[in-house]
Amino acid sequence: MAIAMERSGGGPLIGRNVLFKANLLAPAKPEQAVTTHPEILSALAAWVKGKNPVTNLSVSDSPGYLFAGQWALFEGNCGLRALKEKWGFDISPLNSKGFAETRTSFSATLGRFRIPIKASEADTLFNVAKCKTHVETEITACLKNTFGYLDTPTRKRAHRSGSIGKLCEAILDAHLSRVPDWNVIDAVVGMEGNGPSHGNPKPLGWVIASENALAADVVAAWMMGYRNPFSIPLLAAAARRGIGPASRSHIDLVGSTWENILSPRFRKATSALRRFFPTPLRGLAHTLVKQTPFWDPSCCIFCGACEKVCPAGAIRINGRTVLIDPEKCVRCLCCHEMCPVGAIGIRRNIFARFLLRQK
Numbered sequence: 460m461a462i463a464m465e466r467s468g469g470g471p472l473i474g475r476n477v478l479f480k481a482n483l484l485a486p487a488k489p490e491q492a493v494t495t496h497p498e499i500l501s502a503l504a505a506w507v508k509g510k511n512p513v514t515n516l517s518v519s520d521s522p523g524y525l526f527a528g529q530w531a532l533f534e535g536n537c538g539l540r541a542l543k544e545k546w547g548f549d550i551s552p553l554n555s556k557g558f559a560e561t562r563t564s565f566s567a568t569l570g571r572f573r574i575p576i577k578a579s580e581a582d583t584l585f586n587v588a589k590c591k592t593h594v595e596t597e598i599t600a601c602l603k604n605t606f607g608y609l610d611t612p613t614r615k616r617a618h619r620s621g622s623i624g625k626l627c628e629a630i631l632d633a634h635l636s637r638v639p640d641w642n643v644i645d646a647v648v649g650m651e652g653n654g655p656s657h658g659n660p661k662p663l664g665w666v667i668a669s670e671n672a673l674a675a676d677v678v679a680a681w682m683m684g685y686r687n688p689f690s691i692p693l694l695a696a697a698a699r700r701g702i703g704p705a706s707r708s709h710i711d712l713v714g715s716t717w718e719n720i721l722s723p724r725f726r727k728a729t730s731a732l733r734r735f736f737p738t739p740l741r742g743l744a745h746t747l748v749k750q751t752p753f754w755d756p757s758c759c760i761f762c763g764a765c766e767k768v769c770p771a772g773a774i775r776i777n778g779r780t781v782l783i784d785p786e787k788c789v790r791c792l793c794c795h796e797m798c799p800v801g802a803i804g805i806r807r808n809i810f811a812r813f814l815l816r817q818k
């Protein structure tokens with residue numbers, strides 16, 4: 460970690476209260492590659508304490524709806540308890556101090572919204588993301604990790620449009636509401652396939668660090684086999700809004716070469732099928748390349764997460780049946796992401812299946 464911080468420019472000034480905004484999507488074991496690995500958090504804590512021994516460290520995130528009241532599960536499953544003992548971390552949900560209204564001047568789509576006081580008041584905020592694929596936004600790394608600032612109603616509002624363009628702008632609104640002071644991506648073991656919850660671990664062997672989240676994400680996307688990272692709508696939108704470099708040539712990659720870090724056989728999420736369309740036609744791609752959720756009764760545990768998380772009110776649990784209303788569904792796939800046992804599958808239409816064969 461010390462090498463990554465050094466090579467990325469030396470890291471930020473370390474204030475009294477330091478927040479690690481980790482990716483704690485679900486209380487999964489570190490080896491499942493769903494969450495930021497505890498060894499990454501521990502190594503970063505060692506680096507921070509080396510800079511300022513009296514700093515107060517906090518690790519936090521807003522987990523998915525189902526797990527919001529089950530914080531103890533995270534401490535146990537995600538390997539955080541040992542960190543708490545070793546570094547004296549405060550480990551608590553991002554919303555544990557409540558929310559504060561943001562300014563709206565930077566907002567492209569959300570207008571007025573709230574962000575956690577924990578994030579807005581942190582003297583130094585590290586964005587400590589995980590390198591994963593994503594069924595909706597193709598990849599998730601630093602920019603997507605700060606979407607976790609938002610409260611549940613605002614996240615639902617962002618998903619409800621069913622437009623990938625509007626979702627990306629909402630993600631960037633969240634990011635700009637509290638720009639992290641430094642960004643670290645755990646790419647030691649990433650996730651390939653249909654992440655961010657149900658893909659497969661993929662060893663990569665890297666830690667990415669940068670002052671700029673978009674620059675870090677471009678490196679992560681390249682690592683995941685995207686030879687044009689700006690073809691990913693979220694990264695393109697971030698570049699348009701001036702959040703970071705607009706070209707890979709503007710990034711000073713230190714510590715390796717672009718060819719050396721590329722993982723060409725990294726399995727992408729099915730959302731990557733939209734890239735068969737030129738960027739201006741990506742909205743049309745969402746209509747033509749249909750990915751719809753379906754319920755698999757064989758492994759459902761009737762936890763209710765899908766019903767609670769659905770932004771369109773399209774899911775209803777009726778006794779021992781989960782009903783998905785195709786008329787209401789906006790195909791955001793949040794239900795797939797949040798189902799803890801993989802009982803929401805993704806069905807592709809004939810066009811999507813055809814494109815899959817061309818890959």
Ligand code: SF4
Nearest residue numbers: 759760762763765798
């Ligand atoms: S489909 Fe998944 S999220 Fe929905 S009730 Fe069943 S187990 Fe829970």
Ligand code: SF4
Nearest residue numbers: 769788789791792794
């Ligand atoms: S049913 Fe699933 S994919 Fe459809 S809107 Fe609800 S959460 Fe999104």
